[in-house]
Amino acid sequence: MKITNEQLQALQQEEAKKKQRSAAPGFDSLLAGKLQGTEGTEEAQAALPPPGAGAVNPLLMVQQTTQQASSVPLSGVADSLDGMLDNWENYSRIIGQQGAGTDLRSAYSTLESIGNDLARIRQTVPDLDARHPGMGQMVNELEVMTTTERFKINRGDYSV
Structure with missing residues (x-):
């Protein structure tokens, strides 16, 4: 009957795993080798950023390129949207005072200014959705x- 030490075997297995990890080539060199064949691995290593340095959100990169492409x-x-939201607050305040002091003309003129601002945005930035x-x-x-x-207002929902 053979007696073995479990702790000694575990330690030996751990050391063997460490040796395998250190002997294996890094992911960067493997990737560069696969992309450019076996030659040119050093050039690919120089072109790749160091690990952890390239943490850039790709959505931000798309937004930057589209901002550079357009002049607005x-x-x-x-x-402009902030100003329109302020106008909407004014409009809701005017409409909310239904009864004695409701001024539908000023409410309608506020709506007209909001509509004009929206039309101006549509003209200056036609590709805003994209x-x-x-x-x-x-x-x-x-x-x-x-x-x-x-x-x-035209239908008469807000009466004086």
């Missing part, structure tokens, strides 16, 4: 709301 910055659109889907969706929603509220 999206920050101007965001500022460049920034979130802003494009917001502009679409604001257009629907503006049209709906105009219809409600």
Whole structure:
């Protein structure tokens, strides 16, 4: 009957695994070798960034290239949308005062200014949906709301 030491075997197996890991080539060199054949591995290593250094979100890269392609910055659109949302707050405040002090003419003029701002955004940045889907969706929603509220005022839903 043979007696073996389990701890000694575990230690020997761990050392063998460490040797296999150190003897195996790195992932970067294997990838470069597969991409360019066996020759040119050193050139591929120089072209690849070090591990952990290339943590860039690809969505940000797409947004940067599309911003460079178009002459209108999206920050101007965001500022316009901010102003429109302020106008919507004014409109809702005016409509919310139904009864004695409701001024439907100022509410309608506020809607007209929002509609003009939306039309201006559509003219200056016609590809807004493609460049920034979130802003494009917001502009679409604001257009629907503006049209709906105009219809409600014209129909007489908000009476004095």
